[in-house]
Amino acid sequence: QSVLTQPPSASGTPGQGVTISCSGSSSNIGSNTVNWYQQLPGTAPKVLIYSNNQRPSGVPDRFSGSKSGTSASLAISGLQSEDEADYYCSAWDDSLNGHVVFGGGTKLTVL
Amino acid sequence: QVQLQESGPGLVKPSETLSLTCAISGGSITSSYWNWIRQPPGKGLEWIGCVYYSGRTYYNPALKSRVTISADTSKNQFSLKLTSVTAADTAVYYCARFLGPYTNWFDPWGQGTLVTVSS
Numbered sequence: 254q255s256v257l258t259q260p261p262s263a264s265g266t267p268g269q270g271v272t273i274s275c276s277g278s279s280s281n282i283g284s285n286t287v288n289w290y291q292q293l294p295g296t297a298p299k300v301l302i303y304s305n306n307q308r309p310s311g312v313p314d315r316f317s318g319s320k321s322g323t324s325a326s327l328a329i330s331g332l333q334s335e336d337e338a339d340y341y342c343s344a345w346d347d348s349l350n351g352h353v354v355f356g357g358g359t360k361l362t363v364l
Numbered sequence: 365q366v367q368l369q370e371s372g373p374g375l376v377k378p379s380e381t382l383s384l385t386c387a388i389s390g391g392s393i394t395s396s397y398w399n400w401i402r403q404p405p406g407k408g409l410e411w412i413g414c415v416y417y418s419g420r421t422y423y424n425p426a427l428k429s430r431v432t433i434s435a436d437t438s439k440n441q442f443s444l445k446l447t448s449v450t451a452a453d454t455a456v457y458y459c460a461r462f463l464g465p466y467t468n469w470f471d472p473w474g475q476g477t478l479v480t481v482s483s
Binding site: 255285286288290297298299300303304309341343344345349350351352353354355356357358 | 409
């Protein structure tokens with residue numbers, strides 16, 4: 254059972270938009286920033302969004318992040334087939350001397 | 365740019381100790397925190413812990429009693445030891461960097477190494 258809660262799956266058709274949620278608590282998302290990772294099949298994860306809403310260079314602006322209270326969201330607009338991947342959220346958790354927590358991951362299917 | 369490469373045995377027997385090393389190239393171990401993250405086959409990501417070059421560590425509370433992460437500044441590498449392994453520890457193990465607990469996005473990642481626990 255992951256500390257951060259994500260829907261196990263999401264889907265959309267090419268060109269559509271999709272949003273993936275990540276729910277936590279006051280000790281993690283409620284007091285720290287959220288990061289998002291994309292994991293393509295057979296590869297290591299790659300940072301997609303950091304510090305709630307910042308995109309590393311090279312990440313298309315179709316990807317955006319937001320945070321409100323103890324929840325965060327990743328929005329993908331203009332879906333493309335290459336967006337089919339697993340997406341994970343993470344945050345620092347201040348409890349128990351501090352540690353990183355991940356969401357369980359969301360498998361995005363582009364129909 | 366910084367690149368990371370994991371190395372170590374791909375097969376470990378139950379009850380033994382899993383040992384992995386992550387070599388850092390293109391940057392210094394003194395610049396960041398260095399992490400281990402694992403992913404069981406077909407499952408999600410699990411953070412194991414991290415180390416700063418000074419020796420400061422943070423660990424996943426669920427694994428803390430079995431984990432040691434250490435830094436070797438002379439070799440510009442860091443290591444993971446996980447004791448008393450069981451089949452549940454079978455996973456792809458990744459090493460990754462972050463700048464600090466409150467700047468904790470992982471970038472870059474190593475390519476990952478599969479460790480299987482089996483007799």
